[in-house]
Amino acid sequence: MSSSTDCLQRNHNFARIPVEEETPFIVLYTEKLKDNCRRFRHAFPGAKIYFAVxxxxxxxxxxxLRDENINFDVASWGEIYLLLQQGxxxxxxxxxxxxxxxREIKKAFLAGVDTFTFDSTMELEKLAALAPGSKFLVRIAVDNLGSFYPLDQKFGMGLEEALNSFRYAxxxxxxxxxxxxxxxxxxSDPQAWVRAIEKVAALREGLASEGIELKVVDIGGGYPVCYREKVPEIEEIAAQVNSAVETLLGGDIxxxxxxxxxxxxxxxxxVTSVINRAQRGENEWLYVDAGVFHGLIEAWDSIGFEFQICTEKEQDSKKRFVLAGPTCDSGDVIGRNLSLPDSLTLDDRLYILSAGAYTNSLEFYNGIPFPRVILAPADAAQLSTNYRPEEIEK
Ligand SMILES: Cc1ncc(COP(=O)(O)O)c(C=O)c1O
Known part of the structure; x- marks a missing residue:
């Protein structure tokens, strides 16, 4: 266990992993979470932090996060419900x-949530109808240069459109x-936030000329973390962001x-375990008990995050493996050219580091439940003596 522990401590300063627990499981280190909150608060003094649930x-x-005075950015009623349950x-x-x-806008509104974002005319009309009199933020389109996982195709209004929307809303x-x-x-580019803040400044000027005052600039997420590549520290990003906010927007926002x-x-x-190993043509495959459908979707080819992986056999010689999840799906591959100990065999554990984001939350992603299965009415009638839809849903 020593080399693995060294590896884990070197990278994450994590103290203990339960040895008796059946894999796969995710170990959460709560002190680290508290540290992260403190670092963010310290780097952005006076800012309000909304965790993207x-x-x-x-x-x-x-x-x-509740006890650390963090606020919450939500994507659905399901997430709001989780938060209300936690007081x-x-x-x-x-x-x-x-x-x-x-229907989720309405539920949120009736529950007392009063701040919403839109980036289209249809959404703003939905808000006006279902959450009347609420406060709104407009999401603008900004370049996503420097991002490993860009979001700029799917979201955001141009500045002209945003200006018109403020008026209309x-x-x-x-x-x-x-x-x-x-x-x-x-x-990984702190200037990405600075360029976006420049856009906000231009929009703010247009709004001011119509007597519309901006109370908030919400600079979103995107802050990078170290998987295998080094990335800028949050303090470095904060220094550039804080200075841009000060010079481009002034203190009163x-x-x-x-x-x-x-x-x-x-x-x-x-934490996963090896469940199989096989030579397939030129490639040696290693199969573990969690893959892209069970927490590691960001490792999937078309997303491509490269997680750092440790084992308890770090001192052994290495070879290249294709690392795959347990499902019968050929896309369930965590990495295609990974250097891992050649001695890895059945039941050996693999420790996938920095697995606290977009892993366990995929089970109820964005707080939106999975589609239910119902039987088409005619089929239900035929099957009614043997089957009921509720049984199929179980
Ligand atoms: C509206 C919104 N805010 C914040 C985030 C969090 O982004 P990140 O995890 O990159 O910090 C996301 C992620 O998709 C998002 O959609």
């Missing part, structure tokens, strides 16, 4: 998903509150952040 919705994570008050919740399910009785953006997840990955990634480790 989609990154990790475990109740223990939510409780710690978090509505004022600490912002419903910032740009495309919300209509105000006419419909919503309350202009702020502007938000996302520079793309895992963004509230700064909000929505970190997801950076608050939770290094707080957890996914």
């Amino acid at each position: 989609k990154a990790n919705n475990h109740p223990a994570v939510i409780q710690i 978090i008050c509505q004022e600490r919740i912002a419903f910032n998903a740009p495309s919300k399910i209509p 105000k006419e419909l009785g919503l309350i202009p509150y702020g502007v938000t953006f996302h520079v793309g997840s895992q963004n 509230e700064l909000w952040l929505e970190p997801g990955r950076a608050l939770v990634s290094n707080t957890a480790m996914l």
Whole structure:
């Protein structure tokens, strides 16, 4: 165990891993989470931090963040419900998903959530109808250069469109509150935030000329974490962001952040075991008991995050493996050219580091339940003596 422990301590300073627990499991290190909160608060003094619940919705994570005075950015009623269950008050919740399910807007509004984001005319009309008189943030499009996982195709309004939307939303009785953006997840270029803040400054000028005041600039998420490559520290990003906010927007605007990955990634480790090993042509394959469908979707080819992996055989000679999950799906591959100990065999453990973001939360991702299965009415009639839909859903 010593080399693995060294490896883990060197990279994450993690103390203990339960040896008796059956794999796969994710170990959460709550002190690390508290440290991350403190670092963010210290780097952005006076800012309001909204944790993006989609990154990790475990109740223990939510409780710690609640007690650390962190607020919450949510994507659905499901996430709001989780937060209310943990005693978090509505004022600490912002419903910032740009495309919300209509009935969920209404539920959120009736529950007392009063801050919403939109990035389209249809969404703003939905808000005016279902959450009348609420405060709103407009999400603008910004370049996602420097991001490993860009979001700029799917989200955000141009500045002209945003300006028109502020006018229209105000006419419909919503309350202009702020502007938000996302520079793309895992963004290693601090200037990405600065360029986006420049856009906010231009929009703010246009709004001011119409008597609309911006109370908040919400600079979103995207703060990078170290998987295998070194990335800028949060303090480095903060220095450039704080200075841009000061010079481009002045002091009289509230700064909000929505970190997801950076608050939770290094707080957890996914522990898996080898369940099979086989030579397939030129490649040697190693199969473990958790893969892209069970927590590691970000390792999937078309996303491509490269997690750091430790074993208890670090001193042994290495060879290249294709590392795969347990499912019967050929896409369930965690990495295609990974250097791992040649001696790895059945039941050996693999420790997947920095597995606290977008892993366990995929079970109820964005707080949106999986589609139910119902039987078409005619089929239900035929099967009614043997089968009931509720049984199929189990
Ligand atoms: C609206 C919003 N805010 C914040 C985040 C968190 O981003 P990250 O995990 O890159 O910090 C996301 C992620 O998709 C998001 O959609």
